[in-house]
Amino acid sequence: MNFDKFCQSCMLPKDHELFKQATESDGAHNDAYCAFCYENGAFTDPEISSAKEM
Numbered sequence: 001m002n003f004d005k006f007c008q009s010c011m012l013p014k015d016h017e018l019f020k021q022a023t024e025s026d027g028a029h030n031d032a033y034c035a036f037c038y039e040n041g042a043f044t045d046p047e048i049s050s051a052k053e054m
Protein backbone atom coordinates (compact mmCIF):
# COMPACT_ATOMS: atom_id res chain seq x y z
CA MET A 1 0.00 0.00 0.00
CA ASN A 2 1.35 3.37 -0.97
CA PHE A 3 -0.80 6.36 -0.09
CA ASP A 4 1.99 8.76 -0.96
CA LYS A 5 0.63 9.02 -4.46
CA PHE A 6 -2.74 10.37 -3.34
CA CYS A 7 -4.10 13.31 -1.38
CA GLN A 8 -4.82 11.95 2.09
CA SER A 9 -8.15 13.76 2.21
CA CYS A 10 -9.82 13.42 -1.19
CA MET A 11 -7.60 10.71 -2.71
CA LEU A 12 -6.86 12.80 -5.77
CA PRO A 13 -3.86 11.24 -7.51
CA LYS A 14 -0.81 13.46 -7.23
CA ASP A 15 -0.01 12.91 -10.88
CA HIS A 16 -3.48 14.15 -11.87
CA GLU A 17 -3.45 17.22 -14.09
CA LEU A 18 -5.59 19.14 -11.59
CA PHE A 19 -3.44 18.29 -8.58
CA LYS A 20 -1.82 21.20 -6.80
CA GLN A 21 0.38 20.66 -3.79
CA ALA A 22 -0.96 21.95 -0.50
CA THR A 23 0.92 24.67 1.31
CA GLU A 24 1.47 25.60 4.92
CA SER A 25 0.86 29.11 6.24
CA ASP A 26 4.60 29.82 5.95
CA GLY A 27 4.64 28.76 2.31
CA ALA A 28 6.15 25.32 2.90
CA HIS A 29 4.73 22.41 0.96
CA ASN A 30 2.44 19.90 2.61
CA ASP A 31 3.00 16.54 0.96
CA ALA A 32 -0.05 14.85 2.44
CA TYR A 33 -2.81 16.84 0.79
CA CYS A 34 -3.78 18.68 -2.37
CA ALA A 35 -4.43 22.41 -2.48
CA PHE A 36 -8.17 21.77 -2.79
CA CYS A 37 -8.26 20.19 0.67
CA TYR A 38 -5.52 22.06 2.48
CA GLU A 39 -4.07 25.47 1.79
CA ASN A 40 -2.13 28.08 3.74
CA GLY A 41 -1.91 25.83 6.79
CA ALA A 42 -5.61 25.05 7.08
CA PHE A 43 -8.11 22.60 5.68
CA THR A 44 -10.51 23.97 3.13
CA ASP A 45 -14.08 22.75 3.33
CA PRO A 46 -16.35 24.77 1.03
CA GLU A 47 -19.56 23.27 2.37
CA ILE A 48 -18.84 23.99 6.01
CA SER A 49 -17.22 27.41 5.54
CA SER A 50 -19.90 28.70 3.18
CA ALA A 51 -22.65 27.53 5.52
CA LYS A 52 -21.01 29.25 8.47
CA GLU A 53 -20.29 32.48 6.67
CA MET A 54 -23.80 32.91 5.38
Ligand SMILES: [Zn+2]
Binds near residue numbers: 008010011033038
Ligand atom coordinates in the same frame (compact mmCIF):
# COMPACT_ATOMS: atom_id res chain seq x y z
ZN1 LIG B 1 -7.36 16.66 -1.67
